[in-house]
Amino acid sequence: MTTAMETTEKLSDPSGRGFVDGYRITFPQRQHAYTEAEIAAVVDVMRNAEGQTQGPYLEKFEADFAEFTGANFAFGVSNCTNALKLAGIFSGVGPGDEVIVPGYTYCASAIPFGDLGADLVWADIHPETWTIDPDDIERKITPRTKAIVAVHLLGLPADMRRIMDIADRHGLKVIEDCAQALDCTIDGQHVGTFGDFGCFSFHAAKTMTTLGEGGMLTVKDADIAARVPGIRHNGLAAIPGPRERYWVPAMSNVDSFLDEQWPQNFCLGEAQCALGSEELKSIVPNNELLIEQDLKIRAALADTPEITFPQVVEGGRYVVHQYVMHFDGSAFGKDRNDLLDLLTAKYGIRSIVQYYPLYRFPLFQKMGYGEADTPFLEKWWDDSFSFPWWCGITDEEIEIMTSSLKAAIADLKAG
């Protein structure tokens, strides 16, 4: 029988990550603690900002973000899902269009496009980079294809050179899902600036978070950029031209910035923007720390051929947003589930498995997207798993995790 406590835990933890006791190592509730400067930035807005939204802190955060990434234009939005929705709207995605999305990603990479009425077409991932496979994109293009969603999942840059080449040849829009990849680059160019749009997340699970929710849309084209604020904020705009009385004909205007498109409200508050500007200052050192810890894990497991890691595209700088690995125990007849049974129960490491292929979820199946031609993902995913991972993970925790993993594999080999 399920106790009330267990029910509460289940309801309050739809991520399946937290609220779990009894492990030696588990995901913490918070990805990282705010610094005093970050806390002061929020308090400053609470004390001093004249308006709570759509003001100078938003302007500054957008300018800081554009400078950091090198984007032509940047727009603060309520979350990355809505950045993706805006990218879909401005790409003209609608009923009858197909949008190519990797089968291996978080659900929000696909939902906004389904919501706009497009048909979702699942692409496979590349066996080495574990990001969307350019060859499979090309195979999946039809006369109805409108856009490609290039997801830089886990902090790994997708192969943007090849994706842009394919998109240019076929006249397709490219929407980069950079939710997990702030500070990833290819040949020094930031992800989110290759395609038509880049969509970033400041959700609580990300390396920087604007109080739990938040996002940024980067835009290449100036004409589109001019229309984003209106679509982002209920069509609100100034009434054009000089006016004798500021209240005639109305205080402000409401207009459509795209034909036959209703606007949305995807705004980001001032306190979140002030925090975002402050956090941007430490995104690089925080990522450097995570990369350092990643290299320690890779070194510790270099003599463990059963475990493989993703490879980064040539010229790419990765960040380590999630710690996914692949286990091959076929030589001794064992699989990922056998390994996780031991890691969790015997060694106390709350490993998880991440990013269930989207077409296996009831949502996508009910919506008619339960079929996929993604042979590599189908074979690979069932033996993938993740270590607990967060900004601030210590050497001691890494030692415990890697030695436990080796010991668990030795147990499995010994039968």
Ligand SMILES: Cc1ncc(COP(=O)(O)O)c(C=O)c1O
């Ligand atoms: C790959 C990916 N895309 C999109 C999103 C959606 O981001 P948000 O929660 O800011 O809407 C996430 C969030 O976890 C994500 O990981």
